[in-house]
Amino acid sequence: MRFVRLSTLCLLLVLCVPQAEAEYADVVLNRTAEAAGVRPVIYPHWFHRMRFRCKVCHSELGFVMRAGANKIDMAGIMEGKFCGMCHNGEIAWNVEHCDRCHSGLPGLKSGIRGGDSAGGPGYW
Amino acid sequence: MNSADDNLYRNSPRAWSLLGRVWVLGLLLLLSGAQVLAGEANPWVRLEADGLHDPKGGAIRDLQQPGEALAPLPRDVVGNMVRWVEALRTGVITPRTNILPDTKIQVLDLDIIYPNTGNYNFVRFPHKAHTEWLDCSNCHDAIFAKKYRGTTISMANILEGRQCGQCHGAVSFPLTECNRCHSVDSQNFAGKFGPQPVAK
Structure with missing residues (x-):
């Protein structure tokens, strides 16, 4: 009996060790995606900041630094706004590759993610 | 093992419990050790396992993995x-x-x-x-x-x-x-x- 109890406790401990976690500063965008019948968008900060400084998107392009504050839509992107400033087939691949951005699991809530010890500030 | 010892291990709840404890402790150590080793070698979670990306989506095939991109950086x-x-x-x-x-x-x-x-x-x-x-x-x-x-x-x-x-x-x-x-x-x-x- 004690063995069973101990085993359960240990199993729980192992399960409690953080498992799958998003990369620090990944952003989930699901304001309209799933309602429109596509997967939520996962935006990886780490990938983009290797290639562009923050100021490109947050100054030139004008993205507000708060997940959910930018009313991004596909029509705008195709006109060269938002992600479409680069994802136009010239600077980066074009919008025909839907799945590359619309890559999230169903039901994800919009917001900034990443399993850091700080857990992310409340205001986000 | 003589018959007295045999009897002890077969029938004593305390001995069973002790064995169980040793076994579980060893398993736990092994698991945590593996996790630490895996974490040190490459601390980045793969996209298909990060709890955000849908492993069934086409993105996993196309996108760069954080572990591949970030490993050469300071x-x-x-x-x-x-x-x-x-x-x-x-x-x-x-x-x-x-x-x-x-x-x-x-x-x-x-x-x-x-x-x-x-x-x-x-x-x-x-x-x-x-x-x-x-x-x-x-x-x-x-x-x-x-x-x-x-x-x-x-x-x-x-x-x-x-x-x-x-x-x-x-x-x-x-x-x-x-x-x-x-x-x-x-x-x-x-x-x-x-x-x-x-x-x-």
């Missing part, structure tokens, strides 16, 4: 496990400063030392590391007034995700790293507060 112990400022300065990465041809690129090399940090180290804010990544307008005057002490900064605000916490704790190094900002020993401080040239 290693940190938090956030993306990358020392981003160092990565930029050493030229390991050369991210673009602008897309539009007429954008003015400004880098300011000016430190500010802030007093009134309770009984903890004073804060040194380096404009250089920030302006290498950001535009002046990202902070001024949206978050901070340009004038020294024109804005009251507090850890309460920062921990809520305002002021410095707009980025630190979300995308740049997190708020667990107190001493990276609180880097000036307040007990032996003989300098002056406020904006000042960078100490060489």
Whole structure:
């Protein structure tokens, strides 16, 4: 009996060790995606900041630094706004590759993610 | 094993419990050891296992894995496990400063030392590391007034995700790293507060 109890406790401990976690500063965008019948968008900060400084998107392009504050839509992107400033087939691949951005699991809530010890500030 | 011992192990609940404890402890050690080893070699979770990406989606086939992209960069112990400022300065990465041809690129090399940090180290804010990544307008005057002490900064605000916490704790190094900002020993401080040239 004690063995069973101990085993359960240990199993729980192992399960409690953080498992799958998003990369620090990944952003989930699901304001309209799933309602429109596509997967939520996962935006990886780490990938983009290797290639562009923050100021490109947050100054030139004008993205507000708060997940959910930018009313991004596909029509705008195709006109060269938002992600479409680069994802136009010239600077980066074009919008025909839907799945590359619309890559999230169903039901994800919009917001900034990443399993850091700080857990992310409340205001986000 | 004689028959008395045999009997002991077969029938004694205490012996069973002891065996069980040893077995489980060993298993636990093995598992945690494997996790530590795996974490040290490559701390980045693969996209298909990160709890965000749908493993059934087409993205997994096409997208770059964080572990492949970030491993060659200067290693940190938090956030993306990358020392981003160092990565930029050493030229390991050369991210673009602008897309539009007429954008003015400004880098300011000016430190500010802030007093009134309770009984903890004073804060040194380096404009250089920030302006290498950001535009002046990202902070001024949206978050901070340009004038020294024109804005009251507090850890309460920062921990809520305002002021410095707009980025630190979300995308740049997190708020667990107190001493990276609180880097000036307040007990032996003989300098002056406020904006000042960078100490060489």
